[in-house]
Amino acid sequence: MDEPTLRKTVFDTLRRIAPEVTPADLEPAVPLRDQVDLDSMDWLNFLIALHDKLGVDIPESDYQKLVTLDDVMGYLKARCG
Amino acid sequence: MIEFRLPSLGAEMEDGTLLEWCVKPGDRVKKGDVVAVVDTSKSAIDVEIWQEGTVDELVLKPGDKVPVGTVMIRLREAGEAGAPAATKPAAAPTPAATAPARPAVAAARTPTAAPPAPEAVIPVASAGGRQRASPSARALAHELDIDLATVAGTGPHGVITREDVEKVAAARKATTAAPGSMATTKPDGVKSSGPGSAGQARAATPVERSLSMRSAIAAAMARSKREIPHYYLATEVPMQRITRWLAARNAGKPITERVLMAAPLIKAVALALRKFPELNGYYQNGGFVAGEGIHIGVAISLRQGGLIAPAIRDVADTDLDELMRRLANLVSRARALSLRSSEMTDATITVTNLGDQGVELVQGVIYPPQVALVGFGKVTDRVRAVDDGAIAVMPAVTVSLAADHRASDGHRGALFLAEIARLLQSPESLDGAADTIVK
Numbered sequence: 001m002d003e004p005t006l007r008k009t010v011f012d013t014l015r016r017i018a019p020e021v022t023p024a025d026l027e028p029a030v031p032l033r034d035q036v037d038l039d040s041m042d043w044l045n046f047l048i049a050l051h052d053k054l055g056v057d058i059p060e061s062d063y064q065k066l067v068t069l070d071d072v073m074g075y076l077k078a079r080c081g
Numbered sequence: 082m083i084e085f086r087l088p089s090l091g092a093e094m095e096d097g098t099l100l101e102w103c104v105k106p107g108d109r110v111k112k113g114d115v116v117a118v119v120d121t122s123k124s125a126i127d128v129e130i131w132q133e134g135t136v137d138e139l140v141l142k143p144g145d146k147v148p149v150g151t152v153m154i155r156l157r158e159a160g161e162a163g164a165p166a167a168t169k170p171a172a173a174p175t176p177a178a179t180a181p182a183r184p185a186v187a188a189a190r191t192p193t194a195a196p197p198a199p200e201a202v203i204p205v206a207s208a209g210g211r212q213r214a215s216p217s218a219r220a221l222a223h224e225l226d227i228d229l230a231t232v233a234g235t236g237p238h239g240v241i242t243r244e245d246v247e248k249v250a251a252a253r254k255a256t257t258a259a260p261g262s263m264a265t266t267k268p269d270g271v272k273s274s275g276p277g278s279a280g281q282a283r284a285a286t287p288v289e290r291s292l293s294m295r296s297a298i299a300a301a302m303a304r305s306k307r308e309i310p311h312y313y314l315a316t317e318v319p320m321q322r323i324t325r326w327l328a329a330r331n332a333g334k335p336i337t338e339r340v341l342m343a344a345p346l347i348k349a350v351a352l353a354l355r356k357f358p359e360l361n362g363y364y365q366n367g368g369f370v371a372g373e374g375i376h377i378g379v380a381i382s383l384r385q386g387g388l389i390a391p392a393i394r395d396v397a398d399t400d401l402d403e404l405m406r407r408l409a410n411l412v413s414r415a416r417a418l419s420l421r422s423s424e425m426t427d428a429t430i431t432v433t434n435l436g437d438q439g440v441e442l443v444q445g446v447i448y449p450p451q452v453a454l455v456g457f458g459k460v461t462d463r464v465r466a467v468d469d470g471a472i473a474v475m476p477a478v479t480v481s482l483a484a485d486h487r488a489s490d491g492h493r494g495a496l497f498l499a500e501i502a503r504l505l506q507s508p509e510s511l512d513g514a515a516d517t518i519v520k
Contacts, residue, residue, distance in 0.1 A: 018384065019384070037384070039437035039438075040342070041341065041409065045413070047336060057335070060331045060339055061328070
């Protein structure tokens with residue numbers, strides 16, 4: 001999957017959980033949960049939705065690596081080929 | 082003929098707007114069936130019926146905005162023929178059908194006590210002569226200064242029972258607490274939902290919803306602070322063991338089966354409540370009434386603002402995986418504004434978890450008529466003294482209790498928090514259904 005498609009998938013997934021988000025306003029290097037009001041249930045649903053769409057398994061021990069949008073993109077890119 | 086009335090779906094609910102019917106005349110219904118979708122100040126709710134029978138008449142039409150306690154459906158009981166046309170009440174509720182002091186609030190709170198009695202409700206209120214009432218009911222009504230003519234009798238042949246009077250007293254109390262509700266409703270009860278929308282059922286717009294939710298929360302919380310003598314306790318609970326245990330438990334599982342910390346926290350509250358029943362239930366009619374089960378209301382914040390605290394039933398008897406599924410399902414339906422009426426009324430206590438917002442201590446406001454609220458803050462690393470006089474850094478959470486001093490005392494509240502702390506130190510005891518749990 002190329003990067004623009006992956007990025008769009010991540011944003012679409014995020015907006016399903018937080019419809020008020022404007023992707024252009026998100027700072028890629030700032031912790032995502034500081035920018036978007038996501039509780040632990042929202043975050044889990046975000047990761048489950050990415051798992052469903054991309055088939056990427058995300059072990060719980062990797063959650064701490066996924067803090068900013070850049071982290072999420074990098075993590076998924078490495079696993080989606 | 083059985084009447085199904087608009088139930089109160091929360092302490093602050095005064096009226097509701099019928100959005101759509103889910104049944105039609107001739108349908109057979111049983112307890113728990115969803116019969117209508119009603120818009121309240123908080124959400125559109127799937128309203129479940131608590132009686133059984135055949136739908137004879139749908140009294141309201143979509144778009145009608147009516148007070149709590151208004152007749153929605155007339156049901157025929159098994160074996161009962163359809164009502165003869167001559168005596169069939171008109172579609173619009175009569176003054177008797179919306180008599181001001183309906184015991185709607187109490188009836189909704191204890192659905193099983195709802196009257197199956199045919200002809201009990203209307204004849205009593207409309208009869209001109211002496212009301213038939215039990216001596217005990219008569220004495221209580223006199224004591225509470227309640228006019229028996231405003232009481233619907235549910236005993237044999239419409240006789241007013243003591244319980245009927247208590248329900249009216251409870252409804253009156255609720256009404257006093259929420260100005261502008263039933264008691265001030267004009268006898269014609271039914272209002273159109275507004276100009277230009279006559280007969281049109283539509284759910285509230287987000288802005289309307291946000292405003293009405295704000296005022297609903299204001300009414301309930303103001304009532305809570307006005308009526309409930311709160312006391313507050315808090316304690317710090319080490320979370321090292323359960324954090325490791327949960328991580329190990331989740332490690333082998335696909336993401337869809339992983340359990341969030343919220344689930345064992347809620348489970349610990351439920352198990353502790355078994356030993357402290359005075360914190361699980363309602364304060365009604367001047368006394369504490371223990372809950373019939375341990376049904377935990379989970380405070381869920383909504384993205385558009387406001388919050389809602391629907392119930393998960395029988396939490397103590399639910400294993401952790403199932404509890405997590407129900408919690409996830411409840412949160413997603415609450416945020417989609419798709420809840421069932423029983424979920425709005427069943428909670429016997431509320432748990433709020435504000436740890437995600439980064440706060441350490443919650444000082445909660447009890448949701449009336451409940452008598453307690455348990456709050457969890459953020460799990461953070463803290464410096465603690467350990468057994469041998471050394472200090473250690475370990476994760477901990479502050480659990481707090483706001484409780485109604487009319488129903489319990491601080492001593493018992495403190496023991497309750499200690500029991501939650503104890504349970505969280507043996508996480509495996511939170512995993513299974515209750516039967517397998519070592520007490």
